Amino acid sequence: MRLLVKAPAKINLSLDVLHKRPDGYHEVKMIMTTIDLADRIELYELETDTIKIISHNRFVPDDNRNLAYQAASLLKKRFGIKRGVAISITKTIPVAAGLAGGSSDAAATLRGLNKLWEIGLSVDELAEIGAAIGSDVSFCVYGGTAISTGRGEKVEHISAPPHCWVVLAKPSIGVSTADVYRNLKLEKVQHPDVEGMVQAIQSKDYDGICNRVGNVLEDVTLRMYPEVAHIKDQMKRFGADAVLMSGSGPTVFGLVEHESRMHRICNGLRGFCDQVFAVRMIGERNHLD
Template sequence: MRLMEKAPAKINLALDVLYKRPDGYHEVEMVMTTVDLADRIEISEIETNEIKIISHNRFVPDDSRNLAYQAAILLKKRFNIQRGVSIEIEKNIPVAAGLAGGSSDAAAALRGLNRLWDLGLSLDELAELGGEIGSDVPFCVYGGTALARGRGEKIIQLPQPPKCWVILAKPTIGVSTADVYKKLNISKVEHPAIENMLSALDASSYSDVCSNLKNVLEYVTLETNPEVAHIKEQMKRFGADSVLMSGSGPTVFGLVEHESRVQRVYNGLRGFCDQVYAVRILGERNTLE
């Protein structure tokens, strides 16, 4: 049996960090939505009782460091599955980009293996399991648009954003999420008004979504990575309506309402940045069908 799952990237429309918790994690509030840039996950049974990760991207680990591998081993242990599986990852989302590519792969593996092994788990149950793998995995299990609280595992579904284009640009550098959080001084950041973004989504107001894009992690990454700041400046100059860094970076995204302007922004960025994508917002929740 062979199954396919789509693993979309996410962007943060708003990201706030409230405080550091006693367990070492940070308490966050994040408004996230999925975009139409996705890895493709192919899951198939194999004769040997093992987990095989196959990818032609040299930056994708094929062992227990891979979050899709961790998803498979978690289900095997939790439900005493004595069958082997091959998980092939066609990597389209840039690695270490702030777009939750690895987390989305894990979420897709959870959904696919739930079908392959006929476990009968709901999205809520899969999301709870996903929280044991990583903070972004529960959101990626659901997909769509959501407010994430706690360390990211408490998910409240939101209306999808107004239809628009998203230009993504990732510089060649990598950014460590752990390092960004270590350098974050919560007492000095300007916190986003999360409730304003929620109101913008409720009203389906594109202009209000644009005016409330905010990420408290951005200043940390910009301080040490001037190329990220340069991409932001150029994206605005080429005509994006609003621009923000996603997650801990280094990917920058710009929202563009009118298709006539998309090619101009895309072409302008391609002049100095190799990894540039023009995609649509998805914003719709996954199903188990």
């Protein structure tokens, strides 16, 4: 039996860091939403009791560093499953981009193996398992639009934002999330209006959403990586309605209401940035088959 599962990317419409926790993680409050840019996960059983990662992307590890591998391993150990699986990952989401590509691959693997191995877990149970793999995995199990707190694993769902285009541009650099957090000075940050963003989303107020995008990690990454600042400046100049870095970067996204302007922005960005995408927000939750 083979299963195909989509693993959509996410963007942060709002990302606030409240304080550093005793366990070394940072307490965050984020609004995340899924977008129609997705990896494709194909699962099929093996005759041997092993986990095999198949990917043609040289930046995707094929061992236990891979979050999809960790997802399969965790299910096998927790439920005593003695069956092997091959996990084929076809990447569309840029790697190390602030778009939760690895976390979404892990979440898709959890959802798919729950069906393939007939475990019978609910989406809430899968999300709880996902929290042990990575901070964004729980959200990616659910998909949709949500307020994420704790270190990102506590997920409260809200309604989907109004439909618009999302233009993404990723420079050809990687960003260390650990380095960004290490250089974050919490006493100096300007906290985004997370509650105002929630209200704007709930009331489908597109202008209100555009006026409230915010990410406390952005200033840190822009100082460390001038290429990201350049992309943000250009996206604003080309006419995006709102521009923000997603996660710890380096991907910058712009919200655009009109298709004609979306094409103009994409064409302008492709003049100096290799990875440019124009997608729609999904904003709706995943459902288990």
